[in-house]
Amino acid sequence: xxxxxxxxxxxxxxxxxxxxxxxxxxxxxxxxxxxxxxxxxxxxxxxxxxxxxxxxxxxxxxxxxxxxxxxxxxxxxxxxxxxxxxxxxxxxxxxxxxxxxxxxxxxxxxxxxxxxxxxxxxxxxxxxxxxxxxxxxxxxxxxxxxxxxxxxxxxxxxxxxxxxxxxxxxxxxxxxxxxxxxxxxxxxxxxxxxxxxxxxxxxxxxxxxxxxxxxxxxxxxxxxxxxxxxxxxxxxxxxxxxxxxxxxxxxxxxxxxxxxxxxxxxxxxxxxxxxxxxxxxxxxxxxxxxx
Amino acid sequence: xxxxxxxxxxxxxxxxxxxxxxxxxxxxxxxxxxxxxxxxxxxxxxxxxxxxxxxxxxxxxxxxxxxxxxxxxxxxxxxxxxxxxxxxxxxxxxxxxxxxxxxxxxxxxxxxxxxxxxxxxxxxxxxxxxxxxxxxxxxxxxxxxxxxxxxxxxxxxxxxxxxxxxxxxxxxxxxxxxxxxxxxxxxxxxxxxxxxxxxxxxxxxxxxxxxxxxxxxxxxxxxxxxxxxxxxxxxxxxxxxxxxxxxxxxxxxxxxxxxxxxxxxxxxxxxxxxxxxxxx
Numbered sequence: 001x002x003x004x005x006x007x008x009x010x011x012x013x014x015x016x017x018x019x020x021x022x023x024x025x026x027x028x029x030x031x032x033x034x035x036x037x038x039x040x041x042x043x044x045x046x047x048x049x050x051x052x053x054x055x056x057x058x059x060x061x062x063x064x065x066x067x068x069x070x071x072x073x074x075x076x077x078x079x080x081x082x083x084x085x086x087x088x089x090x091x092x093x094x095x096x097x098x099x100x101x102x103x104x105x106x107x108x109x110x111x112x113x114x115x116x117x118x119x120x121x122x123x124x125x126x127x128x129x130x131x132x133x134x135x136x137x138x139x140x141x142x143x144x145x146x147x148x149x150x151x152x153x154x155x156x157x158x159x160x161x162x163x164x165x166x167x168x169x170x171x172x173x174x175x176x177x178x179x180x181x182x183x184x185x186x187x188x189x190x191x192x193x194x195x196x197x198x199x200x201x202x203x204x205x206x207x208x209x210x211x212x213x214x215x216x217x218x219x220x221x222x223x224x225x226x227x228x229x230x231x232x233x234x235x236x237x238x239x240x241x242x243x244x245x246x247x248x249x250x251x252x253x254x255x256x257x258x259x260x261x262x263x264x265x266x267x268x269x270x271x272x273x274x275x276x277x278x279x280x281x282x283x284x285x286x287x288x289x290x291x
Numbered sequence: 292x293x294x295x296x297x298x299x300x301x302x303x304x305x306x307x308x309x310x311x312x313x314x315x316x317x318x319x320x321x322x323x324x325x326x327x328x329x330x331x332x333x334x335x336x337x338x339x340x341x342x343x344x345x346x347x348x349x350x351x352x353x354x355x356x357x358x359x360x361x362x363x364x365x366x367x368x369x370x371x372x373x374x375x376x377x378x379x380x381x382x383x384x385x386x387x388x389x390x391x392x393x394x395x396x397x398x399x400x401x402x403x404x405x406x407x408x409x410x411x412x413x414x415x416x417x418x419x420x421x422x423x424x425x426x427x428x429x430x431x432x433x434x435x436x437x438x439x440x441x442x443x444x445x446x447x448x449x450x451x452x453x454x455x456x457x458x459x460x461x462x463x464x465x466x467x468x469x470x471x472x473x474x475x476x477x478x479x480x481x482x483x484x485x486x487x488x489x490x491x492x493x494x495x496x497x498x499x500x501x502x503x504x505x506x507x508x509x510x511x512x513x514x515x516x517x518x519x520x521x522x523x524x525x526x527x528x529x530x531x532x533x534x535x536x537x538x539x540x541x542x543x544x545x546x547x548x549x550x551x552x553x554x555x556x557x558x559x560x561x562x563x564x565x566x567x568x569x570x571x
Contacts, residue, residue, distance in 0.1 A: 043410050223405075274394075
């Protein structure tokens with residue numbers, strides 16, 4: 001008889017507390033959940049209000065006088081070019097993640113399998129990079145990218161590879177160390193070149209770690225504000241840049257457009273989260289345990 | 292096999308290494324050197340010794356940012372870890388609907404700092420509007436605004452790690468404690484908390500460094516206002532670089548100090564909590 005394997009990610013429902021305590025916990029959790037969702041709901045509600053009625057009374061529901069329909073969305077998209085920004089954000093995130101996952105896993109394999117002075121030095125250099133805050137290299141990095149003319153959405157991809165290599169490589173190394181080397185030896189005896197061994201033997205086993213690394217990097221790059229601000233042309237912003245530009249100089253913010261843009265910025269993240277929830281939560285937990 | 296592998300260095304390692312060298316190692320070394328120089332661009336730098344560091348430490352904004360960051364980090368690390376541990380404990384009691392709660396609590400973590408900042412600016416300014424002030428009226432508001440925002444963002448993340456830690460405890464251990472007559476609190480203090488020490492290490496480490504390095508949220512929520520009183524270290528370094536001509540060297544010196552503090556926190560914290568972990 002085949003038993004359905006219990007998904008380890010799901011929390012098993014088998015109460016270990018009395019009924020009374022259970023009800024108390026559920027009530028407290030429900031209240032907290034409502035409190036957690038409230039800010040997002042508030043932004044959504046205000047995105048349909050006329051901009052004059054947002055700052056002073058954000059908690060008031062829209063009525064016939066304050067309801068603005070889709071005006072804020074149309075106006076905001078025109079003002080910020082958010083759709084184009086979303087395209088750029090998606091392009092940069094997807095390409096960088098693919099490049100990071102492929103190249104750092106390859107480097108991690110070499111560094112783990114070859115024992116020499118060079119591989120040890122490289123390993124510690126990458127680990128060291130993880131504790132360096134971005135502000136440390138902020139100014140000089142932007143000078144390097146200016147010098148190399150990388151201020152566009154293609155040029156920023158190698159920058160993300162270089163700056164994101166530390167954590168990704170560290171996680172891959174941790175996993176590859178646990179793979180028995182005998183598998184690779186068998187593959188070599190069967191006539192595989194290292195490239196074939198890597199793609200046919202290592203990559204299939206690395207898949208769960210690759211998903212983890214991809215999710216962690218995607219979350220970081222999609223939301224990153226400072227690096228693209230310093231590297232990219234300000235005429236061609238990513239989503240976080242476009243949102244920040246709405247604030248502009250010292251003038252007052254168009255709160256209507258701001259609310260609509262916040263909703264549009266959150267929307268893809270929530271859709272992505274609800275569809276890949278299982279992987280995201282697993283990935284984050286695994287990433288933290290290794291990091 | 293080693294020998295065969297070694298030949299493939301150029302293919303496997305070189306692409307990553309080139310990017311890493313260009314965008315990390317070179318900027319890092321240049322950053323250290325430039326912190327001892329006066330410059331506006333890289334090419335016109337000249338050596339000034341420790342002058343930038345002296346200026347940084349006698350800069351009121353920097354000291355204020357340092358104190359603000361430390362206070363903020365201490366308060367946030369405690370609240371985030373206590374609340375997220377409590378949530379994780381509550382959500383591992385096997386009650387109905389725990390997966391939905393977990394989904395909801397984790398969600399804010401995926402939203403970027405800039406967007407988070409503006410969401411909370413709306414909410415906090417809405418509350419403060421009843422008193423006819425805004426968030427930048429008093430540094431107090433900015434401080435607690437940042438604490439609440441950071442809690443909202445990081446609680447779900449830490450909760451996931453604590454849940455994984457609690458679920459990894461062998462059930463026999465808890466059953467054995469119950470058979471021996473331990474009550475719920477004794478089980479919690481004598482079994483669950485010591486057994487989740489690895490998760491505590493990770494969560495403390497993550498919250499400490501995340502809080503200390505906060506930038507986007509700071510920029511969007513208060514932009515340092517009023518009068519740079521709520522500027523944190525990362526934001527102060529940024530404004531020194533880009534809003535104050537001739538102070539680039541000081542900005543770089545501040546960045547080096549910032550790096551040394553972050554590295555020191557990470558290493559000590561890791562060293563101390565690793566020792567407390569229970570072997571299993």
